[in-house]
Each structure stands twice: as C-alpha cells, then as structure tokens.
Amino acid sequence: MKRYLLPQIQRDLEKKMVFLSGPRQVGKSTLARSLLIGDSGYMNWDTSEGRDTILSRNFEATPLLVFDELHKYRTWRNYLKGIYDSPARKAKILVTGSARLDLFRRGGDSLQGRYHLLTLFPLSFAELGMTSAKDLDQLLTLGGFPEPFLCGSAEEARRWSREYRTRVLRDEVTSIEQIVDLGNLELLMQRLPALVGSPLSLNAIREDIQVSHGSIRRWMDALERLYFIVRLSPFGSTKIKAV
Template structure:
C-alpha cells in the first residue's frame, strides 16, 4: 500500500541522504522499495550484502541505493558521509533502520547538512481512509482490535495479530535490545513491558516500577529510555511553559503498538489517539522543520486534560478523550480560561450527536482522527 511519506521522501532524495527510522516491521523496507523500481537494496545483516557494502561495489546505474541496518557497521556515519561527499546523490542514498538509527545518529561523526530524517509510524485512521479507502468508523474499530502495524491490520485477523505480536515483541527484546545495549536482565525488561501495557495513559511512578522490578529508580529510567529508543514506548509529559520543569514531572507512557495495550476499550482508544497525534506532529516536524511536542495538562488540584499538541512552542488544541460521556469535561472548560487561544475539543467514541459550548466542540473520535489537521497545509 502507498504510505503517507512517499512523495516527501522522493523529493528530498533528489538533494540529500534520507534517514528513515521507525518501529520494527512498520513498513520501512516496503516503503523504500516502492519509491522507485530502479533500486538496489542492501541489508547489512546479509553476509553477501555486507561484502558489497564494504567493497562499495553496488550498481551505480540505478536511481536509488537502500542501505538497511547500516548502523550496525562500525563508524557508519563516517562511511556514508564519505560516499555522499565523493559521489553526491547519483544514485540517491536512503538509510533505513529501527529506532537504533535515531539513537546512533546523536553522537560521533556528524552528517550535518547532508541528510533529512523521517520517522515512519504505524497506520492511523487518517492514512487508512486516504490510502485504503475504508470508512473511518471501520478503521477505528479495526485499530482497536488489531493495532496499526501494517501486516496484522491488513490480514484483519485477531488470531494472526496475537501470533504476530508475540514474535514481534520477542524479536525486539531478544535481538534489537542486545544490539543496542549491554543488558543482562532481559527477563526484567520483558516484565517492565508487560507492566507498561497495563498502565497506558496513567502517570508513571518510577518508585512503584522500581519496587515491582526490585531494581533502582535509576535503572528503571534507563530501561524506559532503552524502550523509547527502540520505538516500543513513548512519553507524554505534563505541559509547562518552563520546559525544564515539565521534564521533571511524571510522564505518561504509551505504546506504538495499540494492539499490545491491555485493558478496556478506553485504554486502547486513548492509545490510538496518542499515536495519531504523535504521527501528525512528527510528520510536521520532519517535513517543515517546525518544533513539536505532545503534552498533557494537569494542575495542582489534579484537574487533567488528556492531550495538548504544541507546535513552535504554541499549544494548538486541547483534547479530551471519552468512550461515551457526552457531557463536556469540567477540566477542559477550566483550562480554556488559562489557554484561551487554544481550541478545546472533546472526542467521544459513542457519540449520538455533535455539540458545542462556546469555543469548545464535541465530535466522534473517528471523525476527529480522519480529518486531523494540527497545522495549516498538513
């Protein structure tokens, strides 16, 4: 299927190296191969491909060379920089990899001025409606049951999705994790993932997790960062105009794979909305260079609003998610007084009719996700 990043990557490949990262099995390789039929695909995990890469003997009479898992190569950034500086972008160069690519690009040799990064996300209602022509209500219900990773979603079988998920998580933990970090206690990290699956959308108590796992708070924070680097989880932090203060407050963690969330429909629904918002914000950031962030709102009296997307330090929407409550959230209306330039919206799964109250609006979740627009032109 066509993916939402295709035309943007095709344009950027004409002038820069493109680094495409994202969760394992989110569709990076398929997307890469779809960009042009005139390509060479080289996977660093393959012995024969690895020889070709080291010898720099790939065919040059193609439009695109795809290097998958290249970050496993020692000093890969220096190497790809040398190729680009020597040969330019004819053929174009695309480097793909799981979250480790994002992690490895933070230090060491710089690729500054030579690349554009993209992050590919699982399927959302918006993308499904546009490229698979499914109705938004059906797409949302399938995402709740199957999650947004392309293979289980397209198979449309809950049994297949469960079997796929088992091997998917095991591969990440047993292979990707060991490639990225020297971690001895794999079993405890698996238990941590299981604990997070049951606590989606709840404020994270590092002390509680440390007690459950019988490790230090420092270790828990380190493990959470590893899982974030591997695109298993992502944090949503409380909003504060002083960014440093927001980083110190308790985060809420969500999963990239909604199908792995354990709990009621409310937990999965909130996870779907979070993933959709993060996908939209990353898309804006990767295609426009704008600075984006996803927060939640909470005051000292513990009034809360689920989500506050922020673009270039400006909050753009306040979003409260409900399964069936068609009364406006008092917290949503309360925070409207403090962020009066930010549109409040309550989105409801089982909603009989739309409502509005002043600047606040209420609409079905599936419609909000289908029509989501956080920035003009996106």
Template sequence: MSLLEERYLSNIISKMAFGFGKMAFVAGPRQVGKTTLAKDLLAKRGAGKYGTWDDKDFRKLWHKGPASLRTFLQSNGGTTTKKPIAILDEIHKDRRWKGNLKGFYDLYGTSFDVIVTGSARLNIYRRGGDSLLGRYFPFRLHPLSQAEILGKRADEPTSFIESIMSPSPPALQAGSVTKFERLLKFGGFPDPYLNQNDQFSALWRSGRLEKIIHEDLRDLSRLPELSQVEALALLMPDRIGSPLSVQSLREELEVAYDTVKRWLNYLENLYFHFTIRPFTTRVARSLKKEPKIYLYDWSEVEDHGARFENLVASHLLKACDYWSDCGRGQWDLRYLRDKDKFEVDFLLTNKNKPVVSFECKYSDDRFDPSVLKFAGQIGITNHIQIVAKPGIWQRREIDGLNILIASADAVLSLLV
C-alpha cells in the same frame, strides 16, 4: 493501488530528500513498514539496489569500501538512465556505520538517491556530534492511521485547524466507522491490520516483542538482564494514560530506580513506546516531571478506554512528527495536569506555543470542563473532545474557547 503501495512518507521523501540531494533516514518501530516503503520507491524508480546488514555478502562489500558498494548498488541489471536508489538497511549495526556512510556519500552521493532504514540508532545518533550533519533529512515512519487508511492527509497544520473549525463534519467514506473499529482492535501495524485475525495478531505481537528484546535490545545495549526488561515491557500496557511511577515499577521488578529509567530509555529508543511530558509554561501548580507513556502498538492495551486514548495519542504524535519532519514547524505533543489533579489529555504545541488541546472520552460524550481551568492560562482558543461513539459533531463556545465534541473516526481522518 493497495494500502501499502503508497505510504504517507513516500512523496515527501522524494520531494524533500531526493529533491535537495540529501539522504533520507527513515526510522520507526520494528515491522512498521520501513523496508516496504523503501522498496516501493525503488520499484517505481526502476533503478538501484537493496542491501541489508543481515546479508553476509552485503556486509563483506560494505567493509571493502565505497567503490565496492557503488558497484553493487549500480548492478541492478536494468537499462534505465534514471538515478538509482540505494537502500541501506540496518547498517547501524556496524559500529563505524556513520564514517563508512559519510565516505560513500561524499564520493558517490550525487550518483544515487540514498535511503537508510533502521529501528533504533538512526534516532539515537542524531543526538550530540554527528559526522553526517547536513547530508541527510530524518523521517519517522508511524503505524497506519485513520487518515492514511482512508487515503487522506493534512499536509499543512492549518488545514487541520480549519477543518475542525468547520460547523459541519467532514464527508466520510463508506465504511469509515468500520475501518476505525478495526484500527482500534488490531492496531496500526500493517501485518495485523491487513490480516485482521485474532490468532495471527497474538502470534505477531509475541514475535515482535521477542525480536525487540532479544535481538534489537541485545544489539543496542549488551544488557545481560533481557528477561527482566521483557518483564518491564509486559507491565507497560497497564500503565497507559496515567503519569508514570518509576518507583512503582522499581518495586514490582525489585531493581534500582535508575535501572528502570535506563531500561525505559532503551525501550523508547527502540520505538516500543513513547512518552508525553506535561506542558508547564504559565500553568499554575503544574506537574513538572511525570511523563505519560503510550505504546506504538495500542492493540497491546486491554482496557478499552486506555486503548482508545493510546490510539488518539499515536495519531496526534504521527501528525506532530510528520509536520516537523516536513519543515512545517517544530511540533510537539504534551499534556496538561496540575497538582489539584485537573487534567487535559493532550496539547499540540508548535515552537512550544499551545495550538489546540484534546480530551478523550471512550464511553461518555458529555463535555468535560477540565480544559476551562487551563485555557485562559496558556492562551488556547480551540479544544476538541474526541469520543469513540460515531456520528457526533457538536460545536459550542465557552468564554472564548471554541469547543468541538466529535467522533474519533471523523476527527482523526483530518490528520495524517
């Protein structure tokens, strides 16, 4: 089976959404593999149809109403008696998409397993009033990760915690380090990772940014300043890993503070980047507002240490989103920093309760004691220092804090 035939969300969509008669809303970055995932489920089912808003004929059927759409989605030419899968791609580009989809689902939802895919508004329209409430389960598709490439997955958060508590490192497949190094270099988007060619990757990244800004952002916002937003996006790889200064960006772009904030919000809604906010509960002299930003495509980041930290952040966010989307808690990714500039890179929380903290060290495997400043305040008992150097798995305990210093290829293989 090839790498892309079985993405990590395939089984959970079939089990949780289809199994309970819900639509599956699959959102995520452009070119992360949403359509491929949906089409693979369709191919395995052998019944159903794919329709995309980018197809003029499909748009005509969509506007004609639910009955015409049902006829199209059932006309796959097969003889199977299995329930057909209806893939509706990019329908969020229609201003009335929610109302039209509600009408189709309420009339014919029991006759189809429905997958709706999109890169932006599926996420945006979850906020506030939602006429589709109770009719769908949302899922967030992330780029490839070390665990997914190795064919592994921590379906339960407890299995990850138990694994990192083990005195021995996990048994790794041959080539695990090489696969991790490729992931760090080419990023986790399927096309550049699978092609593993520098020139292809450069062209792919340029084309992806062009489409995000001049197609997706144009459709979402109707902003006239697309070239300036593109300039903002090009500045962001140099801001990875540090508290974000909107004021600095404002000065460099020569626009208003609120304008930069609005542009950043648009880019985040389009899955160009994600933000991590400080955890403040019980943290003395904590930073309150300043987020850190990371890119979904960490290969955009030139600095090796920042790229490594971005990769780890992406892996941790993928696990948080997966566990939350599967109903295994309310997981979130935060960081710790106080006004004395003590900092821990990442903190996993469940229902706002700290679970385990992480520190990233690209070129240094010595223990960083910064976590000791926070551990007693927030009540964590497990801390992992992730290093880029392979072959490391060291355990120690300091003041009741279980500490693991371990190689990234090993630790990240235990996630999702």
C-alpha cells in the same frame, strides 16, 4: 499501500541523503523498495550478497541507492560520507534501519548536514482512511503494524505482538544497554500496555516489579529510544510527570 512519508522522502532526496528510522517491522524496507525500479540499487547488510556489494562498492547504475540495515556495519557513517562526498556520485541515497539510526544522531555525527532524518510510525486511523467507530475498534484490536493489521486476525495479532516483544528484547534493547536482568525487563514490557493513557509513575512500576528505580528509569529510556513506547510530557500541572 502508499505510506504517508513517501512524498516527503521524495522531496528530501532531491536535496540530501535520507535516513528513514522507526520501530522494527513498521514498513521501512517496503517503503524504500517502492521507490526503486525493480530491485536495482537495493542492498541489505543482513545478506551476503548485499554485504559484498556494499564493501566492494560495485553499485548498479541506478538513480537511487538503498542501504538497508547498514548501521550494523561498524564504520557505516564514514562509509556513507565517502560515497556521498564523491564527485563521481550521481545516485540519490536512502538509508533505512532500526531506531539506532536516531541514536547515532545524538552523539558525534560525521554526516552532519548531509542528511534528513525521518521517522516512520505504524499505520494510523487517518492514513488508513478510516471513518467509523468500527474502523477504530479494528485498528485498536489489530494494531497499526502492517503485518498483523493486514492479516485481519485478532489471534494472530496477539501472537505477533508476543514475538515482536521478544525480538525487541533480544535484538534491540541489549544492543544499546548492558542489561543482565532480562527476565524483569520482559515483565516491564508486558506491564506497559495496561498503562497506556494513564499517568506514569516509575515508583509504582518499581514496586510492582521489585527492581531499583535506576533500573526502571534506564529500561524505560531504552524502550523509548527504540520506539517501543512513547512518553507524553504534561502541558499543565507539573505534578504529572508523563503519560
């Protein structure tokens, strides 16, 4: 399946490094690997082989280097800066990972001016070439993440959604926020789907879950930074804070 960001990635790689961020399991690694010839040039920090190649810098002679999950390496930014600035470098560089790639952009950035940041979102109605109300109903039922959508089963999609929520809670949220009350955070994550498209009231959520307003605000900010939710600010009345 050809993803909508593919042409933009190809154009941007001609000029700079490309950082491809987005939600977990949205298809970033699959998209990156589609640009390679075989698996030459692909390195995943989560595998021992990938880590060995990255640390040794013993790269294959290939026109593109793909670093997957490199943000888990403590000095990854300085590492990339050294490779990108090297006179001997000939390959283009594509870095993929979780939303944390976007978080690093908000602080000090030793890579400033050396990369384009792109965000891959789930499959959309237009990207799938859908045209009918039945198609839309299918997309809303299965969701836009590739795995549950391509599976085609509503039951499996619900199961995938539960497992996804757990992975985000245990692996992602706790990596950017020091949260002790994971039980109530999970209640918040379960509550949010029912609020899609509705005016957002943090106070109402606070009363429902019985935690402080400050906790709800921090948790919502963390979930938004990880693409678990997207808040839309109002264009009209200031009485509505967000949707």
